[in-house]
Amino acid sequence: MGLTSNKVIALAVLLAVVLFIGTVWFWPRLARQSWRAVIGRVGLLIATQLAVFASVGLAANQAFGFYATWADLFGQETSPGVVVDHDPAKGETPVDVRGTRPVNVPGGGRPSTGGQIQKVVVSGKEADTASPAYVYLPPEYFQSRYKNRTFPVSVVLTGYPGTAQALIKGLHYPQTAHEQARKGKMQPMILVMMRPTVAPPRDTECVDIPGGPQTETFFAKDLPGAISEHYRTGKGAGSWGVIGDSTGGYCALKLAMHHPDVYAAGAGLSAYYKAPIDVTTGDLFHGDKELEQRADLMWYLDHMPAPKTSLLVTTSKQGEDNYGDTEKFIGKVKAPTRVSSITLDSGGHNFNTWRREIPATLEWISGRLNGK
Template sequence: MGLTSNKILGLAVLLAVLLFVGTIWLWPRLARHSWKAITGRVGLLIATQLAIFASVGLAANQAFGFYATWADLFGQETAPGLVVDHDPAKGAGPVKVVDTQTVNVPGGSRPVTGGQIQKIEVSGAQSKIASPAYVYLPPEYFQPQYKNRKFPAAVALTGYPGTAEALIKGLHYPQTAHKQAADGKMQPMIVIMMRPTVAPPRDTECVDIPGGPQTETFFADDLPRAVSDHYRVGVKPENWGIIGDSTGGYCALKLAIHHPGTYAAGVGLSAYYKAPIDVTTGDLFHGDKDLQKRADLMWYLDHMPPPKTSLLVTSSKKGEDNYQDTQRFIGKVKAPTRVSSITLDSGGHNFNTWRREIPASLEWMSSRLSAD
């Protein structure tokens, strides 16, 4: 059973309850001063606490999507992504659909009313990176009257080390996009859901690492091109937006700023503005000072020509560490770049906060994108 399986969580909770009840039941029998009784009491306490810790950890992982598999949890995911070359003569392409699932909305069993989520594998021709993703297709995509229409698309990124599944189960991007469009608050939009960690377990911060993973190239060039070739999505910058939380928010802002010819809008939910260097990233720049400066969005806004793109940043007056930096970032933006913000009175660096911000963020993005 997988790490995110409900059966695993249920078994862990059941074990914790049984151990708790067993501890209460057996405690009087172990209330002696013999070494066997003491060992038994200590063993029951440790086993019960471990079971409770495992239950809480599994529930938190399901809610926030930190790790997708056991190998991911224990750091065994060390192999880089593999690129599969496809022969155009055989009709293959850079996007391969490997699974489909329904959307958890009323009428979701039928694509024409609920839309559909497709699990895909994307191969990057330029970056040589291959990565899984989930694609939400709105109901209109399957309706006959829209058969010749192209749709705007938004790339949605998790934080690090999050999972793409968390964007569906935890942050509810498909359900939110469906409801916002059904309520007339945004146009129908395709959402490509991924984690920015396309070379696990390394946190590449969406940087083209010298001699390493070309993550920025993958998101700026390969992904939009591959999706547009496979789905009915335009290739102009006004057809594309990008949104993310935490690390994904930094990536979204950076990609919109660095590549306005690809993304007309970028949203950073609780984003930071400079790529960190730590044990998860390793050496991102290999002594390349220019590359390091470009990855600092504050420096970029001060020293480079302002890009023609739209940005939305979010923070909270209480509970977020990025509030002051976000205010500084807003102050540095110059025309033709446009900037908007969402500022909550309070909210932490967590899914609950981002779920409060995503509906307005998607509505904002929809107003800045066009279908064709």
Template sequence: MGLTSNKVLALAVVLAVLLFAGTVWYWPRLAHRNWRAVTGRVGLLFATQLMVFASVGLGANQAFGFYAGWADLFGQENEQGVVVDHGASGASGGPLRVIDTRQVAVPGGARTQDGGEVQQVDIVGRTTHIASPAFVYLPPEYFQPQYRTRTFPAAVVLTGYPGTAEALIKGLHYPQTAHELAKNGRMQPMILVMMRPTVAPPRDTECVDVPGGPQTETFFAKDLPDAVAAHYRVGRRPGSWGVIGDSTGGYCALKLAMHHPDAYAAGAGLSPYYKAPIDPTTGDLFHGNDDLRNRADLFWCLKHLPAPDTSLLVTSSKAGEKDYRSTVRFIQQVQARKLTRISSIILDSGGHNFNTWRREIPAALQWLSGRLSDR
């Protein structure tokens, strides 16, 4: 049974309840001061607390999608895998391969012309040779005969770290939200490419081109749009592409839009930060390269680089987000740049979590849609 299985969570909860009941029942019998009674009390307390923490941890992982499996949890998810490339016609040689399809959890989702479709894909970068899984949401219009020659705008959707792409569907409900907004005429139909920024697990590369390591920024700026455009009917102009993400994904979204306005016309950061951290999960990202270090600091970019012709959206909350003051300062500094446009969603309260981001995603998708074209 997998880490995200409901059966695993249910089993952990049942064991925690049984151990708690057993502790209450047997405690009077273990009230003696001999070594056997003490050992029994310690064992029951330890086992009960272990299962309670396991239940809470599994439940939190189900809700927030921190880890995809046991290997991911224990840091063993480090194999890039072997990708067999297929073109749009199914012949080998393309950078994107569809490996599974699923319905969208919306009314009428059994029919692609009514509910659209989510495709699970493998993507390999032609220039960076980075291989990464993703989920692609195709709106209902993609399958409708009257739109068979139409191209669609596309948005890359990024999780935080460690995060799982599955959480963007089950936890943050991106396909369902996009479907509902388009159905109500609040946004245009868009293709969503949902994935995590962790393309070299378990390392957190912070969307940086690491010297001698994963060229993550180049993958997202060039390889990913090229791979998707080679397989799906998406617009190929910069104005057809946007990027949105939360936490680490939010930082990456802003950086990609600022560094590559020729690739992304708009970037939305939900609860982002503005400078790549260096910690045990990232390792040495820059290897003494001051230019790379500076470019990973968005405040430095605003001060020292030409203003990019792109649109940015940032979100935060006055209570619950530690980066609120940084977000206000970022907004003020972007406002001073002539070409770069800035918008914001500021909540009165909301923590760094899925519930907060679900409150922001509808408005953020609507904003993103208004800044992208389908050509």
């Protein structure tokens, strides 16, 4: 059973309950002062607490998507990004579809009613790497009356070390997009859902690391090119947007600011504005001061020409550490860049907060994109 399986959580909860009842039941028998009774009490207490902690940890992991598999949890998932050699003679497709699944909405078993989620691997020519993703295709994509229609695209990025599955199971992006489009609050849109790194487990912060993974190039060039070649997407700059939370939010803002010719809009949910350097990132810049400065979005607004793109930032007055920086960021934006914001009275750096912001975010980004 997988780490995020409901059965695993149910078993952990059942074990915790059984141990709790067992502790209450056997405690009178273990009340004596013998060494065996003491060891029994200690053993029951430790076992019960471990079972409770495991239950809470498994539930939190499923909700927030910290780890996808047991191997990921125990640090065994250390394989780097896959380098792909592209030989045009072989006719290799840049998007390899590995499977499909329905969307969890009424009538979701029929693609023309519920849309479809495709599990894919996207290969990049410029960055020489490949990355997994999930692609949500709206119901209209499968309806005959829209067979010649092209659709706008939003790349949706997790935080770090989140999983792409968390965007589906935890944040409900496909379901929310389906519902917002059904209500007429947004246009039908393709969502490309993935992690913000192409070299797990390293946190690359969407940086082209000198001598290392070229993450920004992958998202700015390879991903739009590959998806546009495989799906019926709009081809112009106004067809693409990018959304992300936490690390993904920083990446979304940076991609829209650095590449307005590709991304007409970028939404950063609980974003920060400067790439951190820590044990998960390693040395991102290798002494390249210009690269480091460009990765600081506050510096970028002060020193670089204002990009022609639209930005959305979200925060909360209580519960978020980025409130002050977000206000500062908004104050630095100059035309032709446009900036919007969502400010909650309270809300932490978590899935519950982002689920409150996602419907409005999808509506916002839909209004700034077209499918041409």
